Amino acid sequence: MAIKVYNTLTREKQAFHKQPGERVTMYVCGPTVYKPSHIGHMVGPVIFDTVKRFLTYRGYTVDWVVNITDVDDKLIKRAAELGTTVPALAAQMTRDYEDCLRKLNVTGINQMPKATEHIAGMIAMIGQLIGKGYAYPAGGDVYFDVSKDADYGKLCNRDPEQLEAGARIEVSDRKKNPGDFALWKGAKPGEPKDVVWESPWGPGRPGWHIECSVMSAAALGKTIDIHGGGLDLQFPHHENELAQSESANDQEFARVWMHNGLLRMGGGKMAGSVGNVVNIADLLQKHNPETVRFLLLGTHYRSPIEYSDDRLAEVGRSLQSFYRFFERFERMSGQSFHALPTAPVTAPAFVAGLKDKFLECLDDDFNTGGAVGVLFELLTALNKYADERKLEKDPPAEFLAAVGVMRELSNLLGLFWAPVAARADDALVGGLMKLIIDLRAEARASKNFATADTIRKRLTELKVTLEDRPGGTTDWRVG
Template identity: 35%
Template sequence: MELRLFNSLGKTKEVFRPKNGNLVTVYCCGPTVYDYTHIGNLRTFLFEDILTRYLEYKGYEVKFVMNITDVDDKTINSSRKYNTTLKDYTEKFTDEFFKDLKSLNIREASLYPRATEYIQDIENHIIKLQNEGYCYESEGSYYFSINKFAGYGRLSGLEINESRNKTRLNEDEYTKDNAQDFALWKSWDNDDGDVYWEGKLGKGRPGWHIECSVMSTKILGNEIDIHAGGVDLIFPHHENEIAQTESITKKQFVRYWIHAEHLIVEGKKMSKSEGNFFTLRDLLDKGYDANHIRFLLIASHYRSQLNFTFDGIKQAKENIDRIQESYSKVKSLETETGCNSILSKITKESINSFEDAMDDDLDMPVALASIFRFVRDLNKYLDDNEVLEENKSEILDYFKKINSILGILSNETIKLDEEIKQWIRERDEAREKKDWNKSDKIRDKLLKRGYVVEDTEKGTRIKRNQE
């Protein structure tokens, strides 16, 4: 089955075919490093992690770029509020962002360009826009004239009334109701403090939208396969990216625009005033596990609104435990030679079901449902001791494949110290003598040390207590 992705530009699922054979170029709008990253943005970054993992799973070579916005209205205002330099302020939150990625097992992008590293390229791009007639200067600032670009609004569905009065704005963020000529370069004022560059455009700094156009084309070229981000970026950010890029290149900037939906918390929009605004560090400080948070944030379809709840984290833990327990049992299983043909067929069908779901616009709920069906079936064969040597190899390969996408399973092998091993031997002896009282006492001792005992026909199994 071919991979199909929902393209926001045409608002339909399309078969994914990259421009250059096996190479896929992906650009994702990264964090604006003015604060700790909240879970809404992390949901988007996790979706992009799943996307790039699955592209590689399909055999593509992926060049994945995620920018760091280290100069804009928010970063400047925040650095001045805390009386520190822009560089020192943004470096702190860039470091925190990378810590969050590591905690959530989000794989690194190929490159993380920072906007401040591309100031000269930004200036050159703006000059080209001015020479082409798409940009004009006013009081030292430079603005993109949206009426000059015929395709403006096609991504967001915005219709431009060409007879409207020409207006312009300096703000980086605004709504479709307030669509105006937007700032490419902002002349310096007192609110910028010591943040400015003096070059071909005069004393000032770039607007937010131009940064991504310049970084993406400079690194990935004029035509990109996939540009991803949250739905909140469709307008104005991505709409503006298209305009200011295609005006120069005269080529289709992005082949597939892919957007992740918003996240709400306990049924309400996340906001500090509601008291339901959370960063990853907030949740970790409350004692929640990053792996459980990862599972919760990837378990819904990326185009569906996710309702983040604390009960959901608990359910995520239980779901991971179900999969992990079966995986760990198979890893530690001592098998007889041979192959159970029925189980082999189930295993192959299960990986096909997982891939079919992922090929259908990364349909994670359906993919996860196929995993839980397989785990349920597998447990029956484990309980009946019907997993043979070839089955074990096939099943471990199955778990390796799904985990290359999910990134939630642990390969940790339980290492028991001699005292624990001795307790297990003593308990086995007590059970042989039907000394159930002693057996139960040893089981309780093991539980206090963090181990759960399972008695099977093939002997004692031990696993870590997940409670």
């Protein structure tokens, strides 16, 4: 089985260009850290985390870098509004971003370089571009000259001529062509000192696009295997990164470009600039982080996802059947599903076809939506197996292996990483529940079903569900 990947540059799915055993370098554009992260910021990380998990599973060694933009106009503005400094604001928002990644089980990032730590490299690259005639200083700024780059626009199929026709591009008499973009921005009067660096073209700070060109090369080399990011970054950001890097280095910048679809809300994309964002912190007040990850992976990564509270609630509901199975598994085996190893296991016959189907989905351009569907089929197969054999305890090795397959595959999607605290582990609550259940058991034993049902009904009103099992035992759960 060969992995196929859709490449934005060629607009087609192609066989992945590396062989298992080789190192794969992956660079994904991260956030500008001026506000708390919203869910849209997590789409890329969750998807590329899954990409890394799968490539690793297939035998590749993946080196994944996500950058942090910690100096920029929005940061300067926001820091001034809050009465703080750019470095302080950036540090705080970076922690927020990292916290969100952790909460959504994004574990695969190897490095998160910051723009301000690579200013020297950016100045060097800008100098190189000027030396080769691709860029020109103008009034304290430095611009990239798109007319000098013969294949400018190849990523997004843009014609520089038509950029002029658009006329929405920022007008500046310093630019030679309307499509030219800033590599270096001269400092403006009144800007705080901590956003100003000295350069051969005067004090100032780097443009946005140059940081990715420099940091990706510094961390991963001049040619990277996978460059990822949101669809909204295709143009101009990625187009410009590409133009800079290839003009400066005379070698291919990225072998494969992967772009994830955008999260939408109310029919349009969710973005800080639109103002319809939902912060992760707020979101996690109401929903389990696994539900959020499940939602993001339930759709193919190149498609848009419509976000809504109802949608998340529905996803949460569909997740319940997995959790119930994990509890069932624990009851019969005495083992926690979450404690099972994630290493590959040989699939027993009754689930072997499903395992193959799951892996084929991921082989085909990381089709997580299809893979999630297979997980549900696997769940049904496991429950059915246990039902048919009336398994209550000491499940056979075959069954344990099949559950191991569930563990192995769901881990490729980064799902089910934490035991769900469905019931209070509070000693008092546990003791009270045992008391109530014991009393109800006595009522049932003496055929006093009216009392038994009243107890259950009252508990239901308190969002506690009782489940009577064969043999007279009763389990309870919240929800």
